[in-house]
Amino acid sequence: MAAPPAQYAQWSAPAPQADGPHDEVRTIFVLGFPLDVKERELQNLLRWWPGYEASQMNFKGDQPMGFALFSTAAMAMAARDALQNLVFDADTNSVLRAEMAKKNLYVKRGVAGEITTGFDASKRMRTGGNDYSPAPYPAPYGAPYPNQVVPAAAPSWGPQGYVAPAPQYEQYAGYAVSQPVPIAPTGYAPVQNTKDNPPCNTLFIGNLGEAVNETELRGLFSSQPGFRQMKVVRQGKNTVCFIEFVDVNTAVTVHSNLQGAVLSTSDRGGMRIQYPTFMSSGLFLNIPF
DNA sequence: AGCACA
Secondary structure, three states: OOOOHHHOOOOOOOOOOOOOOOOOOEEEEOOOOOOOOHHHHHHHHOOOOOEEEEEEEOOOOOOOOEEEEEEOHHHHHHHHHOOEEEEEEEEOOEEOEEEEEOOOOOEOOOOOOOOOOEEEHHOOOOOOOOOOOOOOOOOOOOOOOOOEEEEEHHHHHHOOOOOOOOOOOHHOOOOOOOOOOOOOOOOOOOOOOOOOOOOOOOOEEEEOOOOOOOOHHHHHHHHOOOOOEEEEEEEOOOEEEEEEEOHHHHHHHHHOOOOOOEOOOOOOOOOOEEOOOOHHHHHHHOOOO
């Protein structure tokens, strides 16, 4: 069993099944990409999915084949289901088909056990020190936009049958959940937000300070009307945050009102608020860990 | 249905 990515470290790893296979397949096999797909596109599609570890595009066949490794089989299956029937490119009519792979993706590891090849989670932030810039894919519950990725069929967790999952990660966190003290921004600074995605009920918060903490973020966001839950993802010097609202309208309001908000810990200007990519919404799905 | 990298 591989260690889960650092951002899930506060969650208890699943206990190895005494009677289960220790070499369980936790890799997905994805077809249906357009011929000009880039390996990076697969990485960007999956990078925030819970348990994502590494991925690879293989171009040797007649059609591009994507492989992605996750920390557990359950996480892989959840990603597989989320990718199923996804319209990757409306122009080329590419609809993704995903299955569990026959074998796990091979990842070369260094002495310290870190992944050294492939497009892996440990290198998420390697692009010039910038933090995450979402690919132009819409997030889950948003209206379909032309030329963008939308689920061909409404996902089972979509608007119709969607029931808010309990904020399950809190039970794993190593701190007591107490009533957040409301926090107001210390000010506002202009922020560039050139590449955003279509509005949806989830927000991605970037350009936060290195010293930002969850209490501060919770103090700012949990008092916003429509707030449902949030998840802070730490990756070294970079911290990002995903916030789910009860509907698109309340998310749009916060996207506008708190754009460029400066916190006491901000050291690079105001926070950048964006609508996240389709797959990043997986942070709020009910995935068994 | 089509499963590669080592």
